[in-house]
Amino acid sequence: MEADQSASKEAESCIDLLVIVLDTNPSQHFVRQNPQNLTQILEAVIAFGNAHLMQKAQNKLAVVSCSHHATNFLYPLPRRQVELRQMDGQYEAFNLVEKTVKQQLGSILMNAPRLSAPCESLLAGSMSMALCYISRLQRNLAPGVKMHSRILVLTGSNECASQYMTFMNVFFTAQKLGITIDTCALDKTLSLLQQGCDITSGQFLKVTQLDGLLQYLLWVFLPAPQIRHKLVLPPPPKVDYRASCFCHRELIDIGYVCSVCLSVFCKYSPICTTCHTIFKNPGPLPIKGKKKKKTDKQM
Amino acid sequence: MADTKSGSGRHSAAGGSGNTVLSPLGQGPANLECKDFQEYLRTRQTPESLEKLYNYPPICLAVFRELPEIARQFIIRILFVDQPVPQAVVTSWGAQRCAKEQAEATSCLTALNVWRVTAIPGGLSAWELSPTFKKSVRQVLLGGGKPWPMTNTLDKDSKPRDIAFLDTYAMSRWRCVLHYMVGTGNRSGTDAEAISPDAVRILLHANLMKRDERDGITITRQGFQFLLLDTRAQVWHFMLQYLDTCEERGISLPECLSMLFQLTQFSTLGRDYSSEGMNNQMLTFLQHLREFGLVFQRKRKEGRFYPTRLALNVTSKEAAATASVAMDEEATQDCGYIVVETNYRVYAYTDSPLQVAVLGLFTELLYRFPNLVVGVLTRDSVRQALRGGITAEQIVSYLEQYAHPNMRMVESAIHSKSCLPPTVVDQIKLWELERNRFTYTEGVLYNQFLSHTDFVTLRDYAQSIHMLVWQNERTRTMVVQKNGHDDVKRYWKKYSKSGV
Numbered sequence: 001m002e003a004d005q006s007a008s009k010e011a012e013s014c015i016d017l018l019v020i021v022l023d024t025n026p027s028q029h030f031v032r033q034n035p036q037n038l039t040q041i042l043e044a045v046i047a048f049g050n051a052h053l054m055q056k057a058q059n060k061l062a063v064v065s066c067s068h069h070a071t072n073f074l075y076p077l078p079r080r081q082v083e084l085r086q087m088d089g090q091y092e093a094f095n096l097v098e099k100t101v102k103q104q105l106g107s108i109l110m111n112a113p114r115l116s117a118p119c120e121s122l123l124a125g126s127m128s129m130a131l132c133y134i135s136r137l138q139r140n141l142a143p144g145v146k147m148h149s150r151i152l153v154l155t156g157s158n159e160c161a162s163q164y165m166t167f168m169n170v171f172f173t174a175q176k177l178g179i180t181i182d183t184c185a186l187d188k189t190l191s192l193l194q195q196g197c198d199i200t201s202g203q204f205l206k207v208t209q210l211d212g213l214l215q216y217l218l219w220v221f222l223p224a225p226q227i228r229h230k231l232v233l234p235p236p237p238k239v240d241y242r243a244s245c246f247c248h249r250e251l252i253d254i255g256y257v258c259s260v261c262l263s264v265f266c267k268y269s270p271i272c273t274t275c276h277t278i279f280k281n282p283g284p285l286p287i288k289g290k291k292k293k294k295t296d297k298q299m
Numbered sequence: 300m301a302d303t304k305s306g307s308g309r310h311s312a313a314g315g316s317g318n319t320v321l322s323p324l325g326q327g328p329a330n331l332e333c334k335d336f337q338e339y340l341r342t343r344q345t346p347e348s349l350e351k352l353y354n355y356p357p358i359c360l361a362v363f364r365e366l367p368e369i370a371r372q373f374i375i376r377i378l379f380v381d382q383p384v385p386q387a388v389v390t391s392w393g394a395q396r397c398a399k400e401q402a403e404a405t406s407c408l409t410a411l412n413v414w415r416v417t418a419i420p421g422g423l424s425a426w427e428l429s430p431t432f433k434k435s436v437r438q439v440l441l442g443g444g445k446p447w448p449m450t451n452t453l454d455k456d457s458k459p460r461d462i463a464f465l466d467t468y469a470m471s472r473w474r475c476v477l478h479y480m481v482g483t484g485n486r487s488g489t490d491a492e493a494i495s496p497d498a499v500r501i502l503l504h505a506n507l508m509k510r511d512e513r514d515g516i517t518i519t520r521q522g523f524q525f526l527l528l529d530t531r532a533q534v535w536h537f538m539l540q541y542l543d544t545c546e547e548r549g550i551s552l553p554e555c556l557s558m559l560f561q562l563t564q565f566s567t568l569g570r571d572y573s574s575e576g577m578n579n580q581m582l583t584f585l586q587h588l589r590e591f592g593l594v595f596q597r598k599r600k601e602g603r604f605y606p607t608r609l610a611l612n613v614t615s616k617e618a619a620a621t622a623s624v625a626m627d628e629e630a631t632q633d634c635g636y637i638v639v640e641t642n643y644r645v646y647a648y649t650d651s652p653l654q655v656a657v658l659g660l661f662t663e664l665l666y667r668f669p670n671l672v673v674g675v676l677t678r679d680s681v682r683q684a685l686r687g688g689i690t691a692e693q694i695v696s697y698l699e700q701y702a703h704p705n706m707r708m709v710e711s712a713i714h715s716k717s718c719l720p721p722t723v724v725d726q727i728k729l730w731e732l733e734r735n736r737f738t739y740t741e742g743v744l745y746n747q748f749l750s751h752t753d754f755v756t757l758r759d760y761a762q763s764i765h766m767l768v769w770q771n772e773r774t775r776t777m778v779v780q781k782n783g784h785d786d787v788k789r790y791w792k793k794y795s796k797s798g799v
Contacts, residue, residue, distance in 0.1 A: 050440055051375055057364060057564060089356055089435075089444030091565055098442075143707075218375050227368050230397040 014146035016224050017060045017137060018052045019130040020045060022074070023155035024065045024105065027118035029187045030156045030210065037210055041186070044214040045154060046101055049075075050094040051222055062133055063101055065108060066126035066155075068119035073133075074104040121157045123193075124166035127181070131173055138177075149179050150202070152221055153193060156186035161251055164192065164244040171196040180225040184217065186210065191240035191251065198239045201225070205234060246274060337365045339539060341410050348552075349412045350431055355557035357447060359435040361564055362411060369393060370404035374413065374428070378436060383417045383425035447561055448581070449572045460605055462569045465595055469607035472592025473534070474653065477526065480508060480518050481656045495590055505540035520688045526657050527693045529700045534609055537591070550580045558584065562593065566606045574602050635703040641720040643676040648703070660684050661694050676723065681730045691731035695724055741781040742768050748775040753795075760790050 022045055030037045049061045063074040075097055090098075134149045141147055151174070160167075174181050174196070182202040183193040189206055197204040205220050207213055223231055242251040245266040256265045261275040271278050334342070340349065340362070352358045363371065373392065377384050393401040408414050413432055419425045438444040479494050480502065499516065502508045507522040525533060538559060545555050558581060566572065574585055574596075585604065588594045593610040596603070636654070638646040645662050647654065650670050658664070661684035662674030674680075684694060698719055706718045717724055748754040754775040761767040766783025770776065779787050 047441060054360065054363065054440060055371055088442045088446055089438035090442035091356070091360060091439045092567075093565070094440065095442065215376075215379060218379075222375060223372050227372075230369060230394050230400065231372060232392055232394055 014148060015058045015060060015141075016052070016056065017062070017134060017147055017149040018049070019062045019064060019134060019149065019151045020049060021064045021066055021123070021126045021130055021151060021153045021155075023067075023121050023123065023153075023157055024109070025068050025119070025121040025157055026112075026115055027068065028121075028156035040210055041154070041213060042102070042105065044217060046098050047214055048217040048222070049101075050097055051218060053093060053097070054091075055222075060137075061097065062130070063097075064126050064130055064133075065105055066121050066123055067108070067112060068115065068121055069113060070108075071122060071126040071129050072104065072108050074101045074108075076100070077104070120160050120162065121155065122163075123153065123155060123157065123160055124163040124170055127151060127153065127170045128166065128173075131170060131177070131179065134179060135177065148224060148226060149177075150182060150225060151179060152182045152184065154184045154186065155190070155193075157190075158188060159190055159192060159251075161192070161244040162249040164249065165246075167192050167196065171199045174200045182221050184221065186213075191242065192244075194237070194239050195241060198236065203228075203233060204237060334539065335365075336361065337407075337411070346412045350429065352553050352556060353429060353431040353435055355553055356435040356439045356444070357557045357560040357565055358553070359432055360439050361560040362413070362432075363436060364564075366411075366413075367400070367404045367407055369397075369401055370408050370413075373404065373408070374436070377414075377426070377428060378433065378440075383419050383427035385419065385423045385425045386416075387423070389426055448558065448577060449561065449574060459571070460569075460595060462608075465569065465605055465607045468595050469592040469609040472590070473530065473609055474651075476502075476537075476591060477533075478653050480522055480526065481653055497587060498590060501537065501541050501544060504544055505537070523660060523687060524689055524693060526653075527660075527689060527697045529696070530609070534591075534593070541587070545584075548583075550584055554581060555584055562588070562606045563610045566611075568606065568608060568611060571603050571605050574604060635701050635706065637698055637701045638703045638706060639676075639698055639719050639723055641722055643723055643726075645674045645676060645698075647672045647674070654701075657697070660687070660689065676727070678730055681727055682734070685731055685734055691727045694727055695719065740768055742778040743781060743784040743787075744776065744778050745787075746774070746776040751775070756794060757787065757791055760794075761787050 022042075024038065026032070030041075045063070049063060053059050053061050062076060065072050065074050077100060130151050134151075138147055138149070171181065179200065180202040181193075181196045181200045183190065183197050183204045185193070185204070185206045194204045196202070202225070203220050205216065207216050220233055223233075240251075242253060243255070243264045244251050245255055246263045247265050247267065247269070250266065252264070252266050256268050257263070258265070258272040258275065258277060259279075260277045261272060263272055263274040265273075340352075344352070353362075363374065366374070373389060376392065377389075389405075390401070409416075412429055414426045414428050416424050417427045476494055476498060479498075499508075502522075503510070503516070505521075506519055507525050508516050509519050511517045525536065528536065542552060542555060542559075546552055574582065577585070585594065585596070586599065588610070589596050589604070591609075592607060595605045595607055636648040637658075638648075640646075645658065647658055648671055649655065655664075655667075655672055658672065658674060661676070661681055663677050663680040664672060664674045666673040681691075681694070685691070695717070699717055702718045745757065748757070751772075754772070754777070758767065758770050758772075758777050761777065761779050761783065764783060764786060766780045766787060768778040768780055770778070
């Protein structure tokens with residue numbers, strides 16, 4: 001009981017950092033359907049971010065936008081914050097978040113290059129940026145202060161198998177640093193991000209109706225990972241752990257793995273394209289099987 | 300037939316010692332109790348007055364942050380739901396194994412009148428957020444409604460004050476109050492002015508000081524305990540006492556609280572705020588805050604003021620601990636001057652009579668130099684402090700709080716919890732435990748049993764209902780807890796009747 005109390009006290013005193021990675025790529029399905037949807041999502045994200053800040057005085061928030069060409073910080077801004085006076089009953093810190101995020105996103109969207117064809121979002125890149133930000137804050141902490149960090153990805157993009165390597169690096173880095181990755185998929189089930197959530201023990205949720213988005217966010221993603229065990233949250237879905245091959249960037253069930261660098265290929269090639277190892281015995285699979293049997297007999 | 304003697308039986312739990320003098324526990328003035336905000340609301344406020352408080356968004360936000368973690372999640376989830384939510388549904392949100400914690404959260408929400416029970420069609424009982432609370436929290440989160448007071452737009456201050464200036468200002472004001480308490484304020488020329496009659500009234504009301512026979516004012520035992528608290532706790536305690544007296548002054552409590560929270564939790568250090576549009580009562584309140592150093596205002600009439608660090612995060616200890624160190628621009632240099640060595644020597648680099656006086660409460664001072672005081676923690680000096688009602692916890696926390704930065708370096712090097720030498724901490728605690736060899740239990744003495752069997756039967760019965768405090772077979776004497784006396788007496792009557 002006492003240990004429980006001290007643990008909860010500790011949880012109260014540490015800093016909770018939430019980094020929201022928001023996909024603003026115009027080629028997302030819901031944006032093409034109706035550009036208004038992005039505004040709606042933005043409102044929900046801002047309200048969610050403020051709800052996080054509302055939990056505790058020492059909670060921190062960062063919002064990163066991710067598009068097909070660049071990743072930008074929407075909040076906080078590196079230079080001195082703009083002077084804002086309260087306009088209505090909203091708490092001035094929340095007002096600052098809302099104004100800054102909207103203003104930044106507006107200027108980013110205005111300056112974005114025109115899209116000729118649908119492009120992939122640079123999600124993995126944005127997530128690495130979020131990781132870098134977290135690790136910088138972590139390093140600058142005063143001694144004795146603890147910080148728990150997590151990343152929430154909101155995206156309506158398709159599966160980005162071409163970023164497989166970057167994704168995996170991000171996931172394992174996050175796991176090592178003890179950072180939880182949560183994902184809210186707005187369109188399709190994303191198996192790669194699902195893997196990431198599973199690896200870092202975060203939540204993955206597919207929201208099909210944008211109307212109730214805020215309520216979903218508040219329910220599933222607002223509780224800090226440390227207290228999630230006290231609440232009933234959606235059970236973890238079955239995770240598709242397929243890897244993507246390095247040659248065509250497609251998800252495969254069975255493939256060839258380089259014995260030196262563990263790269264995955266869907267077709268056999270005599271030289272590994274990643275580490276340039278030359279494989280000596282280019283034999284088809286059945287022969288390999290026979291050889292194995294022979295060695296078995298010798299033994 | 301056995302006589303039963305009723306009375307307060309004394310019992311020494313540890314046996315051993317022959318010392319049976321009652322300690323003055325409970326006779327002297329009560330120890331200083333420090334409430335946190337939640338406790339304050341629960342004990343001092345009725346549901347109606349709470350409802351009145353919830354009209355002020357800053358208070359709602361402060362209350363929300365004080366709630367247990369699970370309670371906060373519940374509130375957030377029903378914040379945007381317009382109908383009452385069935386209780387069963389709310390219960391299903393929490394995991395089974397944390398049912399106890401959940402029950403605590405629920406009762407806390409009810410106690411603070413944040414939500415209440417209503418019936419919904421179908422005969423189920425449901426939770427409904429207090430409409431005022433709901434409206435205020437929504438407003439804080441999403442906007443709308445009227446702006447908070449003191450946020451009017453101001454032109455740029457021609458002579459803006461930086462944070463370092465505010466820090467020194469605030470601390471010098473606050474020390475003024477403390478110096479007054481130990482009676483050094485008037486003599487030392489540094490903190491020139493004495494404090495106002497209003498502040499004195501609060502000190503008297505809070506029992507931190509009292510009038511003595513010669514109509515002078517002296518510090519009380521609680522006052523000494525107050526001095527040992529850290530500055531944050533001091534300010535908070537002081538403000539609570541102030542709030543108690545504010546109705547008498549004709550200042551409205553909700554407005555006061557709202558402004559206090561806005562200042563303490565939701566304002567930014569180093570920013571100027573406007574006092575425009577405040578009524579006279581609030582302006583008086585502001586002047587009081589100014590006097591204690593919670594805000595800085597250049598002139599009485601100026602419509603601009605700065606909150607100081609003293610005001611920030613005054614309500615919650617945890618928040619203050621991290622917030623002050625996590626601040627991006629680090630400026631807290633006010634801290635440590637005490638070095639404690641493993642040989643119980645205490646070196647304090649200070650020339651302030653206040654700090655020396657406080658240190659003198661629990662150390663034996665050996666030498667004084669212009670900038671250094673050397674003392675030693677001895678059993679006698681610590682016991683003297685303990686007798687004065689100061690706890691070991693308070694001594695240790697005082698030493699920790701003002702530990703020299705070099706001691707903190709050691710702390711981060713060895714990753715121990717406290718920056719003091721563990722031996723010293725343990726010894727101080729042991730000295731305190733030494734005094735607690737007795738526990739006092741009210742009881743009833745049974746003696747003069749006629750036979751050994753009578754005695755044994757009754758003793759075994761008392762033991763079986765866990766009411767026996769002490770017994771001696773040879774003298775056939777036993778002591779039973781007072782609340783068990785009726786039971787045992789009844790048993791005895793039944794036994795003696797059936798026996799005869």
